[in-house]
Amino acid sequence: MELSTRQKKIIEIVRRDEPISGDNIAKQLGLTKPTLRNDLSLLTMTGILDARPKVGYIYSGQTIEPLLFEELFHQKVAEIMVPPVFIKQTTSISDAITDLFMHDTGSLYVIHEVTGEFVGLLSRKDLLRASINNQNITGTPVAMIMTRMPNIVTITPDERIIDAGYLIVHQEVDSLPVVESANSTKVIGKVSKSKLLTHFISSGYEVEKNKEK
Known part of the structure; x- marks a missing residue:
């Protein structure tokens, strides 16, 4: 490099x-x-x-090593992003907790029930905190506890994986919504800490394995 x-x-x-x-x-x-x-x-x-x-x-x-660097960091976000789990902002906290565990995900992306616009994000920590502090999780919508746009860090699919890693580390978040383009509210995927770790380990292993051949 x-x-x-x-x-x-x-x-x-x-x-x-x-x-x-x-x-x-x-x-x-x-x-x-x-x-x-x-x-x-x-x-x-x-x-x-x-x-x-x-x-x-x-x-x-x-x-x-240059080869490992190229393999790990210069690929685009589009190559490793995964489908997000969407819920509506009128969904109750209790139903959101069920969705979180049924899909085995670390975050839920909240959309407007009419326009489908991305309006907020819920993490495991948000839902855990709400379930402890709120006695009526079946009657309280997630709109009351979610982190709202524009206070959510996003990334576009054509940005580099290294940029996604930087944002996750320095913003101290578990995942990044991947939006269609800059300033867009249309979410087309997500990049999480676990996905980045899987990418780094598998790519590094492949590079090492090819060196041995």
Whole structure:
């Protein structure tokens, strides 16, 4: 894997000033933090840098083989996304819990009962918290407890798997809704932590196996 000039500069800054925040890295380069998002995600996902919450970036010095990197990270989200489980916003909390376990999923995507528009998301934690704190889960709709748009991080199918991994880690979410296009509310799939882990393990194993041949 050939690093860009900017990525090499980032590594130099981190090695010199670690631990250092993304904001301070961007400041030294005269750029904004969002501009460096892909560079920082690449360097952390490959193990060259390590991102520690409330501490900053540190240099780990690990490297990854180019073939393995291409296999793991440069594929598109569309290649690993899975169908989401949809429920209506009028669905009761108790029925949502049943749907969650029947489909063995970690999240439910909530749509408007008339327009079919994606309006919210429910995680296992949301439903567990609601079942403990709410005495009337059979009569309370999920619209009362769901995380609503636009407060949900989404991704498009043509973005890279490395970008999905970055968002899941840094936004501390269990899954990302895959929307048809930027600013769209039409969900066509999802990417979860477990799906990413399965992809990384199976792809890495295949690369290692081919090296032995």
